[in-house]
Amino acid sequence: MSVRDDLLLTRRIAQFLYREAEYADLHEYEEWEKLWEDDGIYWVPANGDGGDPDHEMSILYDNRSRIALRVKQLMTGRRLAQSPLSRLSRSVSNVRIVGREDDEIIVTANVLIFESHTRGEQTWGTRTEYRLRERDDDFRIVRKKVVLTNNHKALYTMAFLV
Amino acid sequence: MTPNTAQVTPAMAGPTGLSVRDRIRPDSVHGSLYTDPALFQLELERIWRRGWVYVGHESEVPRPNDFVMKSIGPEPLIMIRGKDGEIRLLHNRCPHRGNRVCMEEKGRSSVFMCPYHGWTFNTDGSLRAYPFPSGYEGVDKERFGLGQVARVESYRGFVFASLAEDGPTLAEHLGSARDSIDLLCSNSPTGEIEVTAGFLKHKVKSNWKFVAENETDGYHPSFVHGSIFQVADSGIGSLYNDKSDAVARYLGEGHSEIDLRPEFRKRGEPLSWFGTTAERLPDYVAQMEAANGVDEARRIMIDGTPHTMIFPNLFIAEIQLFVLQPTAVDETVQHVTALQFKGADDLNKRMRQQTMGSVGPAGFLLADDAEMYERTQLGAQALDPEWLFLGRGTGRERADEDGFLVGDATDETPSRGFWRHYADLMSDGAA
Ligand code: FES
Ligand SMILES: [Fe+2]
Numbered sequence: 333m334s335v336r337d338d339l340l341l342t343r344r345i346a347q348f349l350y351r352e353a354e355y356a357d358l359h360e361y362e363e364w365e366k367l368w369e370d371d372g373i374y375w376v377p378a379n380g381d382g383g384d385p386d387h388e389m390s391i392l393y394d395n396r397s398r399i400a401l402r403v404k405q406l407m408t409g410r411r412l413a414q415s416p417l418s419r420l421s422r423s424v425s426n427v428r429i430v431g432r433e434d435d436e437i438i439v440t441a442n443v444l445i446f447e448s449h450t451r452g453e454q455t456w457g458t459r460t461e462y463r464l465r466e467r468d469d470d471f472r473i474v475r476k477k478v479v480l481t482n483n484h485k486a487l488y489t490m491a492f493l494v
Numbered sequence: 495m496t497p498n499t500a501q502v503t504p505a506m507a508g509p510t511g512l513s514v515r516d517r518i519r520p521d522s523v524h525g526s527l528y529t530d531p532a533l534f535q536l537e538l539e540r541i542w543r544r545g546w547v548y549v550g551h552e553s554e555v556p557r558p559n560d561f562v563m564k565s566i567g568p569e570p571l572i573m574i575r576g577k578d579g580e581i582r583l584l585h586n587r588c589p590h591r592g593n594r595v596c597m598e599e600k601g602r603s604s605v606f607m608c609p610y611h612g613w614t615f616n617t618d619g620s621l622r623a624y625p626f627p628s629g630y631e632g633v634d635k636e637r638f639g640l641g642q643v644a645r646v647e648s649y650r651g652f653v654f655a656s657l658a659e660d661g662p663t664l665a666e667h668l669g670s671a672r673d674s675i676d677l678l679c680s681n682s683p684t685g686e687i688e689v690t691a692g693f694l695k696h697k698v699k700s701n702w703k704f705v706a707e708n709e710t711d712g713y714h715p716s717f718v719h720g721s722i723f724q725v726a727d728s729g730i731g732s733l734y735n736d737k738s739d740a741v742a743r744y745l746g747e748g749h750s751e752i753d754l755r756p757e758f759r760k761r762g763e764p765l766s767w768f769g770t771t772a773e774r775l776p777d778y779v780a781q782m783e784a785a786n787g788v789d790e791a792r793r794i795m796i797d798g799t800p801h802t803m804i805f806p807n808l809f810i811a812e813i814q815l816f817v818l819q820p821t822a823v824d825e826t827v828q829h830v831t832a833l834q835f836k837g838a839d840d841l842n843k844r845m846r847q848q849t850m851g852s853v854g855p856a857g858f859l860l861a862d863d864a865e866m867y868e869r870t871q872l873g874a875q876a877l878d879p880e881w882l883f884l885g886r887g888t889g890r891e892r893a894d895e896d897g898f899l900v901g902d903a904t905d906e907t908p909s910r911g912f913w914r915h916y917a918d919l920m921s922d923g924a925a
Contacts, residue, residue, distance in 0.1 A: 378692065378854070387691065389693065389846070390850055391855055391856050392856045401726055404725040404726075405722050405724075405725050405858060408720075408721040408725060409721075410724070411722075412862040412865045413864065450865075450868070450869070451868055486695035487855045488855065489696070489855050489865065491855075491856055491862075
């Protein structure tokens with residue numbers, strides 16, 4: 333890939349990640365859900381970088397139908413942990429393409445989320461890895477793995493989309 | 495008694511001008527019971543350091559030298575299996591200057607070395623050696639082991655501990671709650687439970703008693719969990735309403751349960767309690783039938799597992815195990831994992847998947863429970879009204895055939911029992 337193509341791809345991917353971040357920040361659940369592939373996996377490990385999610389507890393390990401259920405629960409407007417909604421603003425940075433596997437582009441980024449909630453204000457630090465597929469000049473998420481910086485400790489409730 | 499708790503005696507008035515007994519009425523409790531920092535210190539003394547507390551499970555340390563970090567209240571403890579196979583609980587505090595001797599969550603080691611001055615300790619807590627021993631001439635090494643929890647005892651793999659040398663036995667403390675543990679184990683084809691899936695640690699800004707009481711509060715699910723019941727037909731919702739034949743039972747010693755068996759027996763379908771069917775878990779069903787015979791296996795699989803809160807900190811929630819850890823008057827950590835039945839791979843996988851969906855900081859259920867714990871904690875600080883009303887179902891409370899107090903599924907029988915027991919412990923026999 334030429335330097336120019338590489339720059340262009342990185343920029344397009346960053347724009348996509350910013351858009352995903354904005355949907356999550358603004359609780360635009362339906363738009364957010366549309367970004368997922370049918371075989372999507374949304375994973376937030378507990379206790380470190382993530383062992384085997386099939387055998388160890390994760391904070392969140394959603395296949396596509398569970399992602400849909402999560403969105404549906406939020407859409408009821410009665411999900412008490414998000415009623416009132418968390419006010420959120422997140423920054424996505426350090427966006428890098430780190431590899432490719434078949435038709436998937438592997439991207440890493442650091443995402444810093446500021447949350448204001450009934451309980452108080454909190455900053456959530458994350459190292460996030462995305463696996464994306466190109467779709468009609470855009471991208472779709474095949475896998476999103478969010479490693480919370482403090483996931484080795486006890487965590488407060490986080491029912492927003494991380 | 496330590497100096498900071500000596501200032502508080504049950505007869506003495508708290509900030510409210512009320513003694514502990516005065517703050518607990520048959521059908522209501524005073525808000526300050528959840529917010530008074532002096533009372534929290536007294537609880538640590540009277541409940542957490544004196545009584546039996548659940549700490550961990552034998553399967554978490556299967557081999558000699560395996561250890562895992564546990565706690566009693568805010569105090570960290572190393573649960574370790576010694577060379578002799580014995581499970582011990584060691585205080586994570588160096589007898590030299592008090593440094594932590596272990597900073598790992600779990601692992602395997604035949605020796606702990608304190609990083610400050612290099613003292614080393616055996617897995618039974620005894621001091622192995624100190625560097626440059628010439629400076630310690632005439633010092634008795636025996637005196638300087640890691641502190642060891644006075645009483646450690648297991649029931650069917652569940653390890654309980656008491657920091658007090660004397661007091662009621664574990665059997666006395668557990669009483670009828672042992673039946674719940676037996677019922678749980680009977681659902682395992684090998685009769686054994688394993689705790690091997692790792693824990694989620696969910697922190698809430700709330701007093702531990704709000705959490706403990708909620709575990710057998712059958713009144714809240716229809717509302718707090720309405721959002722998930724609306725979008726996923728889990729079959730749980732109908733267990734907790736005014737048509738339900740399930741009962742809320744006070745088991746004594748602070749323990750309570752929601753006995754859902756009457757509802758599951760009406761359904762009469764094996765594994766309905768788990769929201770699934772026998773066809774979907776053929777291996778498990780075959781194992782249960784081989785172990786128990788077809789009829790008995792069917793009976794067990796219709797009844798399902800318990801929903802029991804074992805005072806003060808172990809909640810067996812059908813397919814999950816919660817361990818409550820009070821860390822401050824207004825902060826509690828719930829450690830939660832999926833229960834695993836030894837040898838039942840297909841069922842275990844499903845239990846892990848369902849648990850991950852339901853519990854923890856982002857769980858479909860527990861995130862919303864946690865929200866309520868935190869808002870009730872805020873409410874308990876308000877002064878008008880000062881009292882919380884726990885009178886639901888008082889008029890229809892009755893004794894069952896075994897003499898236990900029971901109420902309807904949505905009644906507050908468990909909370910009232912909890913507080914009677916609490917009053918006894920906290921006032922130490924004083925009226
Ligand atoms: S504090 Fe542990 S060796 Fe000094
Ligand atoms: Fe609940």
